[in-house]
Amino acid sequence: MPQPATGATPKELAQSIRDHLTYSIGKDAPHASLSDWRMALSLAVRDRIVEPWFASTRATYGGNLKRVHYLSMEFLIGRLLEDSVVNLGLDDAAREALKGLGVEYDEVIHDEPEAALGNGGLGRLAACYMESMATLGVPAYGYGLRYEHGLFRQRFDKGRQVETAESWLKSRNPWEFERPEAAYEIGFGGWIEGDGAKKIWHPEESVIAAAYDMPVIGWRGRWANTLRLWSGKAVGEFDLARFNRGEYIAAGAAESLARTISRVLYPDDSTEAGKELRLKQEYFFTAASVRDIMRRFASQGEAIAKLPERVAIQMNDTHPAIAGAELVRVLLDDFGQDFDTAADMAVRVLNYTNHTLLPEALEAWHEGLFRKILPRHMDLIERIDDHHKRRNPSRPLELSAIHHGQVHMGTLAFMQSGHVNGVSALHTELMKETVFHDLHRLHPERIVNVTNGVTPRRWLYSANPALSGLITETLGGEDWVDHLDQLKLIEPHIGDAGWLDRYAAAKRHNKIALSNWLNDTMGITPDPDALFDVQIKRIHEYKRQFLNILETIAYWDAIRQNPEADWQPRVKIFGGKAAPGYAVAKEIIHLINDVAKVINNDPLMRGRLMVVYPPNYNVSMAVRLIPAADLSEQISTAGKEASGTGNMKLSMNGALTIGTLDGANVEIREHVGAENFFLFGMSTEEVEARRAVPDHARKAIAECPELSRAISLIGSGTFGGDPARYGRLIDILTNWDTYLVCSDFADYLSTQRKIDASFGDRENWHRMAALNTARMGWFSSDRSIRDYMERVWQMEGQGDGREKRAG
Ligand code: 26Q
Numbered sequence: 173m174p175q176p177a178t179g180a181t182p183k184e185l186a187q188s189i190r191d192h193l194t195y196s197i198g199k200d201a202p203h204a205s206l207s208d209w210r211m212a213l214s215l216a217v218r219d220r221i222v223e224p225w226f227a228s229t230r231a232t233y234g235g236n237l238k239r240v241h242y243l244s245m246e247f248l249i250g251r252l253l254e255d256s257v258v259n260l261g262l263d264d265a266a267r268e269a270l271k272g273l274g275v276e277y278d279e280v281i282h283d284e285p286e287a288a289l290g291n292g293g294l295g296r297l298a299a300c301y302m303e304s305m306a307t308l309g310v311p312a313y314g315y316g317l318r319y320e321h322g323l324f325r326q327r328f329d330k331g332r333q334v335e336t337a338e339s340w341l342k343s344r345n346p347w348e349f350e351r352p353e354a355a356y357e358i359g360f361g362g363w364i365e366g367d368g369a370k371k372i373w374h375p376e377e378s379v380i381a382a383a384y385d386m387p388v389i390g391w392r393g394r395w396a397n398t399l400r401l402w403s404g405k406a407v408g409e410f411d412l413a414r415f416n417r418g419e420y421i422a423a424g425a426a427e428s429l430a431r432t433i434s435r436v437l438y439p440d441d442s443t444e445a446g447k448e449l450r451l452k453q454e455y456f457f458t459a460a461s462v463r464d465i466m467r468r469f470a471s472q473g474e475a476i477a478k479l480p481e482r483v484a485i486q487m488n489d490t491h492p493a494i495a496g497a498e499l500v501r502v503l504l505d506d507f508g509q510d511f512d513t514a515a516d517m518a519v520r521v522l523n524y525t526n527h528t529l530l531p532e533a534l535e536a537w538h539e540g541l542f543r544k545i546l547p548r549h550m551d552l553i554e555r556i557d558d559h560h561k562r563r564n565p566s567r568p569l570e571l572s573a574i575h576h577g578q579v580h581m582g583t584l585a586f587m588q589s590g591h592v593n594g595v596s597a598l599h600t601e602l603m604k605e606t607v608f609h610d611l612h613r614l615h616p617e618r619i620v621n622v623t624n625g626v627t628p629r630r631w632l633y634s635a636n637p638a639l640s641g642l643i644t645e646t647l648g649g650e651d652w653v654d655h656l657d658q659l660k661l662i663e664p665h666i667g668d669a670g671w672l673d674r675y676a677a678a679k680r681h682n683k684i685a686l687s688n689w690l691n692d693t694m695g696i697t698p699d700p701d702a703l704f705d706v707q708i709k710r711i712h713e714y715k716r717q718f719l720n721i722l723e724t725i726a727y728w729d730a731i732r733q734n735p736e737a738d739w740q741p742r743v744k745i746f747g748g749k750a751a752p753g754y755a756v757a758k759e760i761i762h763l764i765n766d767v768a769k770v771i772n773n774d775p776l777m778r779g780r781l782m783v784v785y786p787p788n789y790n791v792s793m794a795v796r797l798i799p800a801a802d803l804s805e806q807i808s809t810a811g812k813e814a815s816g817t818g819n820m821k822l823s824m825n826g827a828l829t830i831g832t833l834d835g836a837n838v839e840i841r842e843h844v845g846a847e848n849f850f851l852f853g854m855s856t857e858e859v860e861a862r863r864a865v866p867d868h869a870r871k872a873i874a875e876c877p878e879l880s881r882a883i884s885l886i887g888s889g890t891f892g893g894d895p896a897r898y899g900r901l902i903d904i905l906t907n908w909d910t911y912l913v914c915s916d917f918a919d920y921l922s923t924q925r926k927i928d929a930s931f932g933d934r935e936n937w938h939r940m941a942a943l944n945t946a947r948m949g950w951f952s953s954d955r956s957i958r959d960y961m962e963r964v965w966q967m968e969g970q971g972d973g974r975e976k977r978a979g
Contacts, residue, residue: 182268185262214284217260221387237311238966248295285340288340289401306389308395310967315401315461348384354400357378358380371548379426392654433453442754448541489528596814627954632824636682698743703742704745705802709816715812720746721767726878731776741779742780759900801825810859813834820840833856852923883902
């Protein structure tokens with residue numbers, strides 16, 4: 173085995189890479205493939221993470237610091253090699269070392285498969301938070317599932333989305349350490365023995381949760397935390413015993429469940445399907461995590477009363493909400509607490525983040541199914557609900573975690589949490605007024621806001637070297653990377669024409685790079701002088717990609733009527749996946765692709781309008797698109813987008829926003845200034861009022877000739893040839909229009925034309941873009957984590973863990 177090396181010079185790194193290639197991979201340089209080199213570099217980099225990782229653990233337990241446990245069904249981490257290299261400050265050394273070995277660094281980086289263990293915003297937020305907690309030196313564990321297959325790959329077949337399986341673990345994962353000593357048997361189904369205080373659960377089947385640890389390294393390697401992902405393993409020996417007792421079916425079922433439980437990520441990010449396997453996944457990873465947390469606490473030998481001072485558990489939405497019942501169970505069964513003590517203590521440990529108000533996305537399980545899978549926990553939930561009622565005698569009658577035969581996970585999570593937070597100021601206020609209205613009245617201190625943030629290490633420093641180089645030079649160092657507020661110090665330079673030219677040159681550089689990539693991958697080459705207009709996110713009716721494509725059709729139509737007018741050249745870029753079962757979202761994808769085909773083949777559009785929809789939008793694609801965007805589309809129906817985080821990434825990288833007053837757009841606009849943000853559309857209150865207007869969509873269509881033309885173009889088969897193809901979309905739009913696409917259309921269209929005019933004055937545009945960059949420092953996920961420490965985890969006294977680090 174090679175000696176773990178820690179040297180950071182190109183020469184030392186090259187030596188480690190060569191050693192790993194030889195001794196860990198067993199390959200000779202002349203015969204090594206790109207993937208062999210990637211593995212060798214990854215292992216060499218990994219060696220350099222291990223020391224800070226150990227030191228962080230020593231500091232945490234030596235100082236008896238409070239630990240955060242971030243429980244999440246999803247961690248959308250993407251590629252890990254570049255992140256680690258960058259955070260360790262090894263980028264130049266790695267490039268040079270590989271060059272000396274005859275290997276191209278960028279090719280190695282891009283060879284890595286993405287860890288797409290998430291659907292979208294919620295999962296990516298968890299990844300940004302892990303990185304920020306490591307950067308800030310907050311002792312933290314991430315807990316999730318080690319899915320064998322992450323989010324599906326998307327391709328287009330004649331414009332329609334086709335999903336194929338993704339297998340990120342096909343080749344060895346150099347970032348994980350298997351921990352055979354950390355394993356828990358997780359049971360499902362079966363029956364309860366005894367009543368009264370002492371109950372024993374005899375599960376019908378069980379699966380071993382086996383731990384895999386991934387180190388998460390912070391900026392400049394000052395601190396490292398652990399992301400522990402659970403994988404299902406068959407119970408083996410236990411099975412044999414059952415088999416010998418003649419319980420063949422139970423034995424076999426357990427084995428097949430073990431193989432299934434961590435196999436795939438549910439690709440749905442909204443509609444709650446109520447599937448049995450999903451509930452089992454939730455319980456599986458949550459129960460293993462809670463037991464792991466409690467085992468570690470017990471090993472410290474402290475009194476159980478100390479638990480809330482040492483342990484905070486953060487539930488990322490309700491997917492891990494069963495943590496409350498499991499924690500109570502462990503406190504009863506393993507720590508000998510009485511029920512009331514256990515239930516009261518749980519509230520001091522647990523917290524819950526809500527990410528959506530959409531009624532169809534609020535988790536609820538049929539009581540019967542719940543009891544079948546988790547009989548003991550169903551009993552506990554009834555007692556927790558009753559305990560909450562006893563503690564809050566004024567609780568309204570209909571307020572209960574179990575209602576109309578359903579277990580409401582949001583209500584349950586709220587009752588068991590010390591703090592409940594929304595993810596933007598607007599969303600938090602709406603939580604108080606809508607879904608949690610009654611609970612908020614009962615617990616007015618419980619709901620707090622923590623506006624989302626994004627890690628500047630990945631989303632600015634490493635995604636956009638052209639811009640970050642300019643910032644570093646302007647500010648005389650890289651201090652801004654973990655003190656993002658310092659971006660405001662570039663503001664005085666924006667008035668300097670020479671400086672602004674360089675800012676513009678960075679954007680142009682990124683647009684050329686994107687154009688070249690699109691040429692290589694899709695054979696389509698947008699003009700870097702055109703306005704790059706970007707909408708990247710999951711496809712959802714409320715996010716209104718439909719509004720964008722309708723406006724695209726209207727613009728195309730307008731150009732055709734008068735081709736010689738002075739049109740502002742535009743490239744419309746879409747990226748995003750639809751849930752496989754979300755038929756309407758899939759029709760929207762089909763329509764965008766049909767429109768793209770017509771527009772891109774129309775000779776009149778050359779140099780004027782282009783529509784690009786690269787398939788399989790993911791973290792790596794986001795890294796290419798975001799630095800090249802001029803315009804960021806954040807056009808959801810007001811009140812529907814909890815926060816958004818792509819909006820922050822785009823604005824930080826100097827894209828101006830066209831957006832509604834929704835989610836974090838509101839705060840982005842306050843920070844960058846209303847004059848540097850293109851606001852349109854109805855507010856939350858106006859949306860409410862408009863919904864009550866009979867035939868609101870038809871009225872809006874009748875008042876807007878451009879919209880009515882665009883709809884008839886779709887209805888006449890202009891896109892795809894078949895007039896019936898989009899019949900359902902048109903029906904939804906004209907007869908239902910739940911998301912008020914029609915009513916916001918005219919304002920959206922005229923705002924887009926204002927943007928054209930504004931982009932015509934390129935100098936002023938760049939000035940506005942640079943002001944966006946300068947004023948977005950607050951949206952660093954470092955700030956969000958500090959807010960969590962202060963408002964949720966009560967860790968303000970603990971300060972920065974890095975300072976307490978031993979050695
Ligand atoms: C639930 C039950 C069964 C199957 C799937 C799900 C499920 C899975 C994922 C429900 C929701 C999600 C993901 C939600 C999500 O990503 N929400 C987004 O969270 C971001 C981070 O806070 C916000 O910025 C976005 O506004 C919000 O839409």
